[in-house]
Amino acid sequence: MNLFEFCHGIIHWLVDLVNNLWYWLGDFLPWYFGDLFTAIGDFAASEGHLLFMTVLVESVVIIVVALINVLNFLWIFRKLSGRILDFYGPYYVGYRIGGWLQNLADGVKLFTKEIITPTKADRLGFLLAPVIFVGSSVTILAVIPLSANFGLSTTSEPGEYVSAGALFALAAFSIAPFAILLAGWSSNNKYTLIGGMRSAAQMMSYEIPLLLAAASVFLLAGSFNFVDIVDAQHDMWFFIPLFIGFVVFLICLIAEVEIIPFDLPEAEAELVEGWTTEYGGMRFGLFYMTTAVRSYAGGALATAFFLGGWQGPWFVPDEIWFLIKAYIVYTVFMWLTWSVPRVRIDQMLVFGWRRLLPLAVLNLLIAAALKSGGWL
Amino acid sequence: MDARQRPKPTGIVLKPMRRTGKQLARTLILGKPNTVLYPEEKLDLPQIYRGKHVLDFKKCIGCGNCVLVCPNDCMWLEKVEDPELGKIERPGVDLGRCLFCGFCAEVCPTVALHMTTEFELADRDRDNLRLGPLDIRDDSFGETFIEERQKRLVPVLDLSKCTDCEMCAGECPEMCIAMMPIENTDRKKPEMNLAKCLSHGKCAEACPEKALTMTEVYESYFDMSEPDLVLEKCSGCGACARKCPSEAIYMLEMPGTEKTLKGGKKGKPKKRAVFVLEKCVGCGRCHKACRFDAIDMPGVRK
Numbered sequence: 001m002n003l004f005e006f007c008h009g010i011i012h013w014l015v016d017l018v019n020n021l022w023y024w025l026g027d028f029l030p031w032y033f034g035d036l037f038t039a040i041g042d043f044a045a046s047e048g049h050l051l052f053m054t055v056l057v058e059s060v061v062i063i064v065v066a067l068i069n070v071l072n073f074l075w076i077f078r079k080l081s082g083r084i085l086d087f088y089g090p091y092y093v094g095y096r097i098g099g100w101l102q103n104l105a106d107g108v109k110l111f112t113k114e115i116i117t118p119t120k121a122d123r124l125g126f127l128l129a130p131v132i133f134v135g136s137s138v139t140i141l142a143v144i145p146l147s148a149n150f151g152l153s154t155t156s157e158p159g160e161y162v163s164a165g166a167l168f169a170l171a172a173f174s175i176a177p178f179a180i181l182l183a184g185w186s187s188n189n190k191y192t193l194i195g196g197m198r199s200a201a202q203m204m205s206y207e208i209p210l211l212l213a214a215a216s217v218f219l220l221a222g223s224f225n226f227v228d229i230v231d232a233q234h235d236m237w238f239f240i241p242l243f244i245g246f247v248v249f250l251i252c253l254i255a256e257v258e259i260i261p262f263d264l265p266e267a268e269a270e271l272v273e274g275w276t277t278e279y280g281g282m283r284f285g286l287f288y289m290t291t292a293v294r295s296y297a298g299g300a301l302a303t304a305f306f307l308g309g310w311q312g313p314w315f316v317p318d319e320i321w322f323l324i325k326a327y328i329v330y331t332v333f334m335w336l337t338w339s340v341p342r343v344r345i346d347q348m349l350v351f352g353w354r355r356l357l358p359l360a361v362l363n364l365l366i367a368a369a370l371k372s373g374g375w376l
Numbered sequence: 377m378d379a380r381q382r383p384k385p386t387g388i389v390l391k392p393m394r395r396t397g398k399q400l401a402r403t404l405i406l407g408k409p410n411t412v413l414y415p416e417e418k419l420d421l422p423q424i425y426r427g428k429h430v431l432d433f434k435k436c437i438g439c440g441n442c443v444l445v446c447p448n449d450c451m452w453l454e455k456v457e458d459p460e461l462g463k464i465e466r467p468g469v470d471l472g473r474c475l476f477c478g479f480c481a482e483v484c485p486t487v488a489l490h491m492t493t494e495f496e497l498a499d500r501d502r503d504n505l506r507l508g509p510l511d512i513r514d515d516s517f518g519e520t521f522i523e524e525r526q527k528r529l530v531p532v533l534d535l536s537k538c539t540d541c542e543m544c545a546g547e548c549p550e551m552c553i554a555m556m557p558i559e560n561t562d563r564k565k566p567e568m569n570l571a572k573c574l575s576h577g578k579c580a581e582a583c584p585e586k587a588l589t590m591t592e593v594y595e596s597y598f599d600m601s602e603p604d605l606v607l608e609k610c611s612g613c614g615a616c617a618r619k620c621p622s623e624a625i626y627m628l629e630m631p632g633t634e635k636t637l638k639g640g641k642k643g644k645p646k647k648r649a650v651f652v653l654e655k656c657v658g659c660g661r662c663h664k665a666c667r668f669d670a671i672d673m674p675g676v677r678k
Contacts, residue, residue, distance in 0.1 A: 086399065338396055339392040
């Protein structure tokens with residue numbers, strides 16, 4: 001049973017239940033009411049309505065699963081940072097599960113805080129920036145399936161997901177610089193503006209190697225669909241033939257997600273909190289959460305493109321394999337984060353344009369050679 | 377050639393990651409982090425930590441040096457009735473004003489006052505911070521740790537037993553004892569030059585009356601002033617000798633000052649105070665007790 005069938009079954013059962021009540025109620029009323037009730041009940045039982053409701057429930061399930069994973073990611077982030085820097089990390093809230101509830105407590109606290117808009121801020125932009133940032137980041141999750149059975153689809157056929165889903169995920173991934181630039185500009189503060197400008201420069205320069213590395217994967221798999229990409233890795237995971245591309249992809253992901261070696265947009269020592277300086281309360285909380293959502297999406301992309309997706313020995317379910325790989329990618333990111341210092345902006349741009357871009361092109365050539373030689 | 381060596385990519389990324397990986401294994405798997413979870417665990421404080429005061433009633437002589445030296449004026453002497461020790465004076469401390477400098481514990485001539493490692497002293501009421509002598513009493517605290525103050529073995533004179541036999545001066549291998557005549561009396565007193573004394577103990581062995589005993593004396597970093605008698609003003613009342621906490625003042629008779637009474641009989645001779653400065657702790661209580669301004673003590677207010 002896949003996610004579509006599960007959700008479709010739930011919706012079918014619910015509609016049947018409500019319709020029975022509804023028709024039973026119609027029996028007691030005059031004939032014109034009864035006809036109206038029948039018409040509404042027939043609409044509710046129609047195929048289009050059922051499909052719409054099923055997709056809605058599917059998205060809710062996917063979002064909830066993703067947000068639980070995001071809570072785990074935040075917990076890993078805080079716990080690992082603590083242990084690497086020789087302190088405990090979250091400890092007291094949720095003592096028996098290693099302080100896991102600390103993020104929930106922080107979320108509740110952020111909800112109670114006042115939301116402040118600076119007087120001279122551009123109000124519309126200030127309001128829109130978090131909406132675009134959060135919305136575009138959560139949209140990525142819609143097209144990333146955890147397995148052939150667990151993803152947003154409109155048919156009960158397994159593996160029938162959004163065609164060109166990988167392309168859509170990368171496209172949604174790169175809307176964020178616009179929101180960041182908007183946030184930096186509309187806050188009317190020099191620190192946020194510098195942070196936004198840096199972010200735009202960084203994301204634009206690292207987008208190209210990222211996409212070239214992904215392009216080599218698309219070339220080898222011959223498809224933009226996640227299921228086809230993962231199926232193409234059945235014999236050999238792509239990180240072995242495309243090792244250069246894998247490394248380039250990971251480095252570009254770190255830059256895209258803005259974690260420490262490349263967290264120039266929110267460099268605490270130079271810019272107060274970067275482009276999120278003027279945001280308070282739950283707006284800041286949303287930014288914080290969305291950074292983890294993007295980390296989750298980045299780990300999932302790296303897993304699907306290079307680490308064989310949900311493929312693994314049979315004794316663990318496919319979805320869990322996918323999550324395990326994504327968690328490992330994220331843990332390595334965190335390990336790197338607390339090991340290396342922040343780079344300078346010129347070093348970062350030089351690294352992006354002069355090192356990563358040629359390497360990505362080289363990687364694309366290797367992929368083309370492998371494909372045309374027929375080895376993969 | 378560029379003298380600076382360009383770091384390799386592995387040196388920039390992989391070496392720090394190996395270092396932090398070791399740290400992670402140490403704090404997550406093998407052991408636990410460095411943090412002390414305060415309310416549950418407490419830091420293992422060093423013995424020289426300066427926290428709450430503790431007073432050994434039996435060692436304390438009630439000299440009040442701690443009260444004198446306290447820079448914040450937060451200590452005072454209080455009269456206490458003790459079943460074992462009788463009527464005594466012991467210091468109390470106001471922790472609300474204390475700055476925990478440790479001078480009181482350092483100046484104490486008998487090392488009766490200690491500072492413990494107890495640091496949770498907060499209270500909702502300011503009056504509860506005023507600890508009287510009974511609140512800080514702990515007679516067994518001094519045995520719990522090794523004393524760090526410098527001790528020195530010196531001969532201490534009991535002038536009431538001394539018979540001016542000069543045996544000690546003859547025995548001293550360092551020639552640091554001189555028999556000095558006491559002014560206006562027919563007695564002599566061995567004056568020790570403690571700077572030269574090497575704690576041989578021969579003087580105490582030679583003394584036939586056991587007037588000299590080798591006693592361990594704590595050395596102090598504080599330069600306490602010494603009393604100086606103005607003989608013309610001394611009336612011989614003996615108030616200073618009664619007040620002295622370390623029994624360093626002896627009242628000696630001055631022959632030739634007897635008044636002739638009506639019946640031709642001679643009265644008692646006048647007395648004068650004699651200080652044995654090896655015992656003196658410099659507390660200035662004799663200076664305060666003297667009603668005739670006969671005792672000079674520079675630096676001590678009356």
